[in-house]
Amino acid sequence: LQREVYLFERLDSAHREPMKHLKAICFLRPTKENVEFLIQELRRPKYSTYFIYFSNVISKSDVKALAEADEQEVVAEVQEFYGDYIAVNPHVFSLNLLGCCQGRHWDPAQLARTTQGLTALLLSLKKCPMIRYQLSSEPTRRLAECVKQVITKEYELFDFRRTEWTYQAMVHELLGINNNRIDLSRVPGISKDLREVVLSAENDEFYANNMYLNFAEIGSNIKNLMEDFQRRKPKEQQKLESIADMKAFVENYPQFRKMSGTVSKHVTVVGELSRLVAERNLLEVSEVEQELACQNDHSSALQNVRRLLQNPRVTELDAARLVMLYALHYERHSSNGLPGLLTELRNRGVADRYRKLVSAVVEYGGKRVRGSDLFSPKDAVAITKQFLKGLKGVENVYTQHQPLDAGPAHQGEAPGQPVPLPGAQHAPRQAPGHHCFHHRRSHVRGGADRVQPEPQHGGR
Template identity: 90%
Template sequence: MVYTQSEILQKEVYLFERLDSANREVMKHLKAICFLRPTKENVEFLIQELRRPKYSIYFIYFSNVISKSDVKALAEADEQEVVAEVQEFYGDYIAVNPHVFSLNLLGCCQGRSWDPAQLSRTTQGLTALLLSLKKCPMIRYQLSSEPAKRLAECVKQVITKEYELFDFRRTEVPPLLLILDRSDDAITPLLNQWTYQAMVHELLGINNNRIDLSRVPGISKDLREVVLSAENDEFYANNMYLNFAEIGSNIKNLMEDFQRRKPKEQQKLESIADMKAFVENYPQFKKMSGTVSKHVTVVGELSRLVAERNLLEVSEVEQELACQNDHSSALQNVRRLLQNPKVTELDAARLVMLYALHYERHSSNSLPGLLTELRNRGVSERHRKLVAAVVEYGGKRVRGSDLFSPKDAVAITKQFLKGLKGVENVYTQHQPLLQETLDQLIKGRLRDSQYPYLGPNTLRDRPQDVIVFIIGGATYEEALAVYNLNRTNPGVRIVLGGTTIHNTKR
C-alpha cells in the first residue's frame, strides 16, 4: 500500500523477512530496518531477536506510540548493543486514497457495543492518523450512537495522556474530528455502484489495492491478480471517479491513439470484446501499455458481470428503493426481479433488505411475502436472515437521522434542474447521508443536539480541517462524495476514514 517492491529495491533494500519467521539465516553483513506495530506480541518477538541478533545493526520504527516499559524491556534485551535507533513513525492505518484511510477491521461491534479489542485497535489507528497529520482536534460524535461516544472518549483520553505528542502549532480554526456510526446509513453499502473504483470493489473486491481476477474466464497468468493504485497508475488516478461508460470510452481513446501511431495495425474497437482481442493480438501494445491491458481486462470482467447478473435493471430498482417514496411501484419492481432467474441470490436478498429498511413502518408493508418469495426461489437461510439483521442494525429505531424524509420543494426543484442538465442519471440518483451531514458541517449548520462536542469547548467558526470517521466502515461512494466536497470547497480539507471499506459482501 505504501511502497512497491521495485521502489524499495531502489533504496537498496534487498531482503524482506517477517520477524516471526523461525528459520531466518544469520547475515551479519546486513543492517536491518524493522517496521512494526507496538503490540505485545511484536515487542516480544523483537526481544527474542535482540537476544540472538541475526544482523549487524537494527533500526527500529514503530507505527504508533510505544510505552516506556516496552522501550526499557527492549533496551535490556539489547545486550550486544546492536540497536542504532528507535523511533515512532505514525502509520498505524491504511492510506487508501489521498483523502481516505481504513483500519481493515471487520466486525468491530458486538450488537450495539464495542468489542473491547476492536475499540482499542480503532483508538490506536485513529490517534496514529491524528499524529501523522499533526492534528489535535476538537471532537464531535453522533449522539444516537453509544459506540461513537465511547470512541470519542477513548481518543480524548489518549490526547490528554500523550499531550506532549499532540502539542502542535495552533491554527486559527482548530481541526475537527467527527465520529459517525454506519448504522445511521445502512443503505449506502447495499447499493450497486457505477463509478470505477466503487464498482471494482463492489463486483470484484479491492483488498490492499489488489484485485483477484483468477476466476475470470480465460484469464492469462500475468493478470490473475492485478494492482490498482492511483500513485503508480496514471490511468486509474484519472478515471477512478468517472462512471463506467466514460472509462470504456477513455480506454478506447488510448488504444486508438496507439493505432494512429501504428497505421498498419488498424482494427475496429467497437466493444469491450474488440479491445480485449486487440490487446491479445498485439504483444507490443501489451508491453507498452501493461496498465491499459490491465484495465481492459478489469472493465471487460465488470461488463460481463453487469450483463450476467442483469445489474442495470437491478440497480435501477435499488435506486428507486433508496431515493423515491412510491411504495406500490417499488414493491411491484422488487417482485418482478425476484422472478428473474438472472438475478443472483445476493442481489435478490439485497433488494429485499433495501425494501425492508425503506418501508419498515409503511402501512402496506409486504416484507413477510417478499421473504416467502426469497425462500420459494431457493435463496439460502443465511441470506434470508440478513434481512432481519440489517433492520435490527440500521432500522428506524436505531437511526439518529431520517434517511428517507420527503425532500422539500426547493430540493426537488434543484434535483429536477440537475437532471435536465444531464448531471444525474437513473443509476446515480442516490447521495449518501454523509454528503448532507458534511455539507451542513462546513456551512456551520450541523446541529449540536444531534452531533454534540466532547467537552465544554465548541467551534465558533466554520471548520476548515475535518477528519470524519465511520464506525462500521466507509464506502467508495462516500469517498467520491468527500472528493467532490474537497474540490468544490477550496478552503476546506476533509479526510474520510472507517474501520473498513465496505462492499455488500462485507
C-alpha cells in the same frame, strides 16, 4: 540501497540465516507479539545494526524491555512513524478490520485496535481535533472518549446496501480490493500475468483520473486510452537504423511498456465488470434500488421488487438486498408487504443467512434507531438541480441517491440530529456556525464503501 536491491524478511521466520554484513530496518506495529519477536531477535541478532520504527505509540515498559535485550548494542535507532492504518486513496483510510461489532456493541479487541488506528491517523496528520459523534450511538461515544476525532454514522446503513456505479466502488464491490490489489484469477480465460493486478492512484494516472467517474464514462475513456496506445505503438516498433534511433527507443520504451500494462489491466478489469453486470442483471436491479431510495411510490416499488425476485439472473445477495431496502424504506407503511417478500425469498431458496439480514438491518438501522429520514422524496428544486447536473454528465438514474456524508455534516452536523462533543452529550444544541471546521476527519464504525468518499473528493 542505491541499486534498489532489498531483502525482505519476517521477524517470525524461523529459518533466517545470519547476515552480519547487512543492516536491518524493522517496521512493525507495537503489539505484544511483535515486541516479543523483536526481543528474541535482539538477543541473537542476525544483522550488524538495527533501525527500529514502530507504526504507533510504544509504551515505556516495552522500550525498556528492548533495551535490556540489546546486550550486544546493535540497535542504532528507535522511532515512532505513525502509519498504523492503510491509505486506500489520498483522502481515504482503512484499518482493515472485519467484524468489529458483536451485535450493536464493540468487540473489546477491535475497539482497542480502532482506537490505536485513529490515534495514529491524528498523530501522523499532526492535528488536535474537536471530537464529535452521533448522539444516539453508544459505541461512538465510547470511541470518542478514546480518540481525538470520531464521526461515525450508523444512520447511514442504507448507503451500504446499493449497487455502486463509479469505477473504484464497482471494482471493490464486484471484484474486491485488498490493499489496492485485485484478484482476477477467477476471470474466464485470464492470462497468467493478469491474475492479480494493482490499482493505485499514486502510480496509475488513468485510474487516478477515472476512479470517481461512472461506468459509462469509463467505457468511453478506455476506448480513448486504447486509441492513444495504438497511435504510439507503430512509432515504438519502427526500424532502428541509427544510434539516434536506438537512443530514442531506449528512452521511450519504459513509458511504452508502462502504457501497455495500463491498457491491458484496465481493459481486463472493465471487461470483467461488464460481464458481471450483464450476468447479474445489475442495471435493472440498480434502477429499482434507486427508485426505493428516491421515490415514495409504494405500489410500484413492491411490484418491481417482486418482479426481480422472480428473475433467476438476480443473485441471492442482490435479492436480499432489494428486500432490505424495501424493509428500511417502507418499515411503517400501512400496506407493508415485507412478510410476503420474505416468503418469496424462502421459496426461491435464498440462504437463511441472507434472509436473517433483513430483520437485522431493520433492527440496526430502522427509523427507531437512525432518527433521520433517509428516503425523503425530492422536491421540485432538487429535481431541477438533478436535471442540471445530468446535463453535465455527472449523474444518471443509477446514481440519484447521494450519501448522507455529502450533506450538512460538512458543516459539523449529522443530518437531522445533534452531533455533540464528548462529555457534553446532553448539552443544548449550539447555534449553526458556532464552530468553524477547516479540516474534517470521519471514521465509519464497521467500514465504508468506496463511493462514500466521492462527495469529499477535491475538498478538505
